[in-house]
Amino acid sequence: MSRNPERNDRKSGKKGPVKPVFNPRSGDASAGARPGGWNPNPPAKAFSTAAPRAGRGKVDADGFLWGRHPVLAALANPARKGMGRLLATAERAAEIEREGTANGHRIEVMDAPTLERLLPAGAVHQGLAFKVQPLDGVALEDLAEPAEGIIVMLDQLTDPQNVGAIFRSALAFGARGIVVQDRHSPVLAGALAKAAAGATERLPCARVTNLSRALERLADLGWRAVGLDGASDERLETALDHRPTVLVMGSEGDGIRRLVAEHCDVLARIPMPGGFESLNVSNAAAIALYEATRKQRPLD
Template structure:
């Protein structure tokens, strides 16, 4: 597997309203390598064809689309009364019939209008929700009490990968996700679509410095296990029942050196098939599964 070293941090001493829900933020973001292991011919335009609608500038950082992401956002208490909900007639009827609006007003639009709002190829399933990105929670909100698993992402920037990791982390019962405030994608757009609603349900702490965050977590009773394909230790042997931070790095560079130095152990996912590379979101799912097994052995 290639090196596995790829937001939501407290901005003040208080905890966000709405418990474990997220508050939208009105502004932009706030704030050791692991190794190896994972001319066609032009055709003349038809003068009788209707002109194609132009696609305006897309601001995917403020948009959620697709049934699961939008319905999860509508159900998030921190979203109540905020955002612009747009739905095709069929979807609007479903939302009204099943009471899924949670106090939001539904604006009925045609599918073509939604398509013009979104990136090319985005699958909206008749629903688009325009909102501010989530602000997130304090690190201590997901770290206290020390129990279970937390996932830390070191400079993962691909929205599809991060979204898939959110989905796996929620499925395996992780306490939350920790990311660096810089170099991390906003929890919206393609990321939220890949997460299938998990970004609205799983707390995420955006921190300024991951190494210092690991020091804080250690003081609170957490043990950090970093994924490193070049390690001699296997993940199965490295994991136990203790509160665990799974540290994942980017597919290209792995966990950065200083972050790796703050891990208690570096471990690899053995791959006897001889194929030495795993997508980081696949590696995260395997690591979360192994961590759940280790907890059950207690």
């Protein structure tokens, strides 16, 4: 994550009184939560994380997921029932039939070279691919209510490997979900879904038009935003506490944009005594998620 002195500008404190909430899909994000607390191991839910909208670009390889973990996770998602084209080598098809994981999808059996020709060059498909259409994500309020736990916000991250790795870490540490800007984030399929190892099917994602306004809304709902900035004087472990936390991660090159940083309650850095200037953003996200989880509840 790059150093940028401009990102030291920030606002402190809450963004005004809590306002009445209009939530047309009340309860979706908290399904499976423990009474009085947040659920560190959320169950698979009937949603996906990529709502089709104009201007979002072409889905990887015409909407394909590939690899064992992403495909099996998609097959287990109730929202995928009765849709999609499931392709498998004979060995994988036999495994799916034996374990009963097709969930009503008809398997098209083909040899590995034929399957490879349908996917991008170098795709590690492990004998499985699933052609799907994007499904609706969740509303911001669905992630935010009740105000408990951790939400991860990604400010214009574009590398599919990094975004996929962050989804995987966020699910592992029990985050409530991911918030991205609709126009500047990759489609949750293909290489991203492969890097996420199925997490994109299990972790809610809200696509918003404006991240700054989303942070204002989250503040109204009782959330505190902590942005990661390598140039900050504040250390991450002192910036975090037990309160509901939005971890804001900046882009691979420029970090958090100025206006988004100004809507964070605090900017903080990960101390690096080894002297190296920065970490890969997905590695930084994993460290931040660990620290934030440790502050909020004991780790098993």
